[in-house]
Amino acid sequence: xxxxxxxxxxxxxxxxxxxxxxxxxxxxxxxxxxxxxxxxxxxxxxxxxxxxxxxxxxxxxxxxxxxxxxxxxxxxxxxxxxxxxxxxxxxxxxxxxxxxxxxxxxxxxxxxxxxxxxxxxxxxxxxxxxxxxxxxxxxxxxxxxxxxxxxxxxxxxxxxxxxxxxxxxxxxxxxxxxxxxxxxxxxxxxxxxxxxxxxxxxxxxxxxxxxxxxxxxxxxxxxxxxxxxxxxxxxxxxxxxxxxxxxxxxxxxxxxxxxxxxxxxxxxxxxxxxxxxxxxxxxxxxxxxxxxxxxxxxxxxxxxxxxxxxxxxxxxxxxxxxxxxxxxxxxxxxxxxxxxxxxxxxxxxxxxxxx
Numbered sequence: 001x002x003x004x005x006x007x008x009x010x011x012x013x014x015x016x017x018x019x020x021x022x023x024x025x026x027x028x029x030x031x032x033x034x035x036x037x038x039x040x041x042x043x044x045x046x047x048x049x050x051x052x053x054x055x056x057x058x059x060x061x062x063x064x065x066x067x068x069x070x071x072x073x074x075x076x077x078x079x080x081x082x083x084x085x086x087x088x089x090x091x092x093x094x095x096x097x098x099x100x101x102x103x104x105x106x107x108x109x110x111x112x113x114x115x116x117x118x119x120x121x122x123x124x125x126x127x128x129x130x131x132x133x134x135x136x137x138x139x140x141x142x143x144x145x146x147x148x149x150x151x152x153x154x155x156x157x158x159x160x161x162x163x164x165x166x167x168x169x170x171x172x173x174x175x176x177x178x179x180x181x182x183x184x185x186x187x188x189x190x191x192x193x194x195x196x197x198x199x200x201x202x203x204x205x206x207x208x209x210x211x212x213x214x215x216x217x218x219x220x221x222x223x224x225x226x227x228x229x230x231x232x233x234x235x236x237x238x239x240x241x242x243x244x245x246x247x248x249x250x251x252x253x254x255x256x257x258x259x260x261x262x263x264x265x266x267x268x269x270x271x272x273x274x275x276x277x278x279x280x281x282x283x284x285x286x287x288x289x290x291x292x293x294x295x296x297x298x299x300x301x302x303x304x305x306x307x308x309x310x311x312x313x314x315x316x317x318x319x320x321x322x323x324x325x326x327x328x329x330x331x332x333x334x335x336x337x338x339x340x341x342x343x344x345x346x347x348x349x350x351x352x353x354x355x
Contacts, residue, residue, distance in 0.1 A: 004084035004125050004265040009033040011082040013113060014089025015063065016043045018221040019130060021212035022258035023086050028056045030262055037066040037078050037089065046213045069109035075116035083123055084265050087113050088130045090179065099159045099171040106179035114186045117196070124196045126271065128264045131180040133204040133250065133276060134173040137312050147315040148202070148274040152177045197271035199264045204278045204314070208254035208333055209340035217346050228346065231287035232295055232338060239284065245304035248283035250314055253328040263323045270322050277319045279327045281310040290334045
């Protein structure tokens with residue numbers, strides 16, 4: 001399949017979100033034009049002003065309002081005339097009572113944008129969707145190295161069995177798994193009609209500075225809020241020393257994830273692939289060890305997580321082969337986040353500069 005032309009127009013769904021704003025930023029800096037979908041005109045106008053200040057005016061960045069991505073035909077107008085699509089919009093939180101509060105918008109939004117592309121976007125060359133390592137991994141008592149061949153069937157089964165009683169993180173993981181599965185099923189069902197191919201990008205926890213306007217801590221996305229309250233706050237969100245040394249996941253800097261999305265449009269060999277993008281596994285104490293170099297955050301035991309055997313690891317050889325990304329280090333990300341949060345006035349009580 002041909003890749004998107006460098007001067008082409010790219011649709012980025014949910015463009016005012018943490019990840020999507022960085023995807024748009026990278027695309028703009030590479031010479032693409034961006035049309036972003038937003039839930040309100042006010043949010044779109046704020047981001048447009050931010051990009052304008054960076055030299056990207058209305059000729060390079062525009063936005064359209066899509067209030068509900070799960071609505072049938074929600075993207076019909078948005079997809080017209082674009083050369084590629086970056087579908088990033090999807091709910092990410094762990095507060096849903098009914099699993100369908102997460103699953104329905106994730107699945108319907110993903111299938112909906114593909115349906116709109118099929119009907120109204122003959123110019124589209126490639127669609128990239130933001131999936132997740134949540135769609136790859138499952139819980140186990142022994143260490144596992146996960147690859148793109150793995151699917152998180154476990155979370156789907158738990159939600160089917162337990163419904164509202166399922167753990168909220170499991171509901172989220174099921175939503176990401178079902179949404180990505182629905183995308184690949186759509187591609188198979190319509191393979192004789194489609195003139196474009198699909199790429200799924202699967203990241204773990206995403207940390208980093210923000211490139212979109214944020215008014216207060218209440219507006220932070222889930223991973224950013226977790227980083228602020230656990231990694232660089234005095235009370236570590238109530239985590240004990242043992243929890244800090246044993247609880248964590250894997251991670252990637254949001255700027256590197258934005259770059260991966262851009263490369264997914266440029267690399268022909270990415271077409272038709274799931275691609276895991278991840279730097280390394282971590283426990284929260286690892287971040288606090290680094291943050292202690294430039295902040296004062298009491299609590300925890302320095303180096304306590306270094307000997308931990310991580311049960312979940314990801315094989316990132318496909319991303320290395322196709323994208324050749326040079327990932328930011330934990331130190332770079334931690335310092336940039338700290339500086340960004342300070343500038344934006346988001347650190348607040350509980351985290352103080354080193355004295």
